[in-house]
Amino acid sequence: MKRIILSAFVLFSTGALFAQQEETESGKGFKKENLFTGGGVTLSFSNVSTVLGATPHFGYSLTKWLDAAVGVNVNYISERDNPNVLDKVRQTIVGPISFVRIFPVNFLFVQAQYEHSFISQKIIPGPYSNSLINAGLFPYKIKTTSDVNSLLVGGGYTSGRSPGNNTFYYLSIMFDVLGQQNSPYLDNFQRTLPIIKAGINVGLFQGKNRNR
Numbered sequence: 001m002k003r004i005i006l007s008a009f010v011l012f013s014t015g016a017l018f019a020q021q022e023e024t025e026s027g028k029g030f031k032k033e034n035l036f037t038g039g040g041v042t043l044s045f046s047n048v049s050t051v052l053g054a055t056p057h058f059g060y061s062l063t064k065w066l067d068a069a070v071g072v073n074v075n076y077i078s079e080r081d082n083p084n085v086l087d088k089v090r091q092t093i094v095g096p097i098s099f100v101r102i103f104p105v106n107f108l109f110v111q112a113q114y115e116h117s118f119i120s121q122k123i124i125p126g127p128y129s130n131s132l133i134n135a136g137l138f139p140y141k142i143k144t145t146s147d148v149n150s151l152l153v154g155g156g157y158t159s160g161r162s163p164g165n166n167t168f169y170y171l172s173i174m175f176d177v178l179g180q181q182n183s184p185y186l187d188n189f190q191r192t193l194p195i196i197k198a199g200i201n202v203g204l205f206q207g208k209n210r211n212r
Contacts, residue, residue, distance in 0.1 A: 033205045034061040036166045040199025042075065050078045055097065055199070064163055067101045067201075073115055075184070083140055086126025093117050093184050095147075106161045111172060113152040117184060120145050148182045152195060166203035172196070 035058075042053030053076065059069025077091040099113035121144045125133060132138040156172025174195045176185035185193050 033164075033203070034166075035059070035204040036061065036067070036069070036201055037204060038199060038201040039071065040170075040197045042197075048080045048082075052076045053093075055197070057097070057099070061166055065103045067103075067166070068099070070096065070098045073097050073117065077184075083123070084126065084129050084132075087129050088124040088126070089121060090124065091119065091121045091184075093119050099152075103161055107158050108155065109158060109161075109170075109172075110155040111153070111174065113174065115150040115152065116147065117150065118145070118147045119182060119184065146182045148180050148184075149178060150176045150180070150183055150185060151178045152185070153177050154195070156197075158201075161201075164206060166201060166206065169198070169200050171198045 037056070037058050039054060039056035042051055042055075044051035053074060055071055055073050057069040057071030059067055061067050073093065073095055075091075075093040077089075077093070079089040079091075081087065082089050095115055095117040097113055097115045099111055101109045101111045103109045123129075123140055123142050125138070125142070129138055152174040154172055154174030156170050158168040158170045161168050174197070175192050176183050176195070179186060179190070179192055181190070185195055187193055
C-alpha cells in the first residue's frame with residue numbers, strides 16, 4: 001500500500017513540475033483565463049441516514065492536460081440506530097482539500113486529492129443506551145473530536161474539456177488509499193468505500209478564448 005501511495009505522489013508531482021517547466025519555457029506565464037472554479041454537492045437519504053455536503057474549489061490550468069486546485073470539504077451526516085438501536089449520531093466534517101487532474105483525453109481524467117478532515121461527532125442516546133449510561137456501562141463517548149488525512153485516487157468522465165473552454169460537468173469515482181482510522185471513507189468494519197462525486201467546473205475569463 002505504501003508503494004501505491006508513493007507512486008501516486010511521484011506521478012502527480014512529476015506531472016505538475018513538467019507542466020510548470022513547459023509553461024516557463026514557452027514564455028506564457030500567468031494567464032487569468034486559466035483560472036477556474038466550481039465544486040460538487042453530496043445528497044444522500046435512506047431510512048437510517050442523511051448525508052449533506054459541498055466541496056467548492058478554485059484552481060488553475062497548468063497545461064492543456066493538467067489542472068490543479070484547492071478547496072474546502074464540508075459534510076453533515078446524521079445516522080439512526082448507531083451505535084445501538086434508537087441511538088442517533090450527528091457528525092460534521094470540515095477541512096481543506098487540494099487536487100490535481102490529468103486529462104489523457106478531453107472527456108476523461110485521473111485525479112489525486114489530498115484532504116485533512118476535522119471531525120466532530122455527537123451521540124444522542126436512545127432509551128436502551130440511556131439505561132446503560134445510568135448503569136455506568138455505556139462504552140462510547142457522547143462527544144468526540146478527531147482529525148484524519150485522506151488521499152483519494154481515482155478517475156472520472158467529463159462533458160468535455162478543451163483548450164479555451166474549461167467549463168464542464170463531471171462524474172468521478174475515487175478511493176481513500178491511506179485508509180487511516182476515523183477516515184470518513186471507511187465503513188464500520190474499516191473497509192474502504194467508493195466515493196462517487198458529481199459536480200461542475202467553471203472556467204473564468206474565457207469568453208474570447210472559448211473557441212480556440
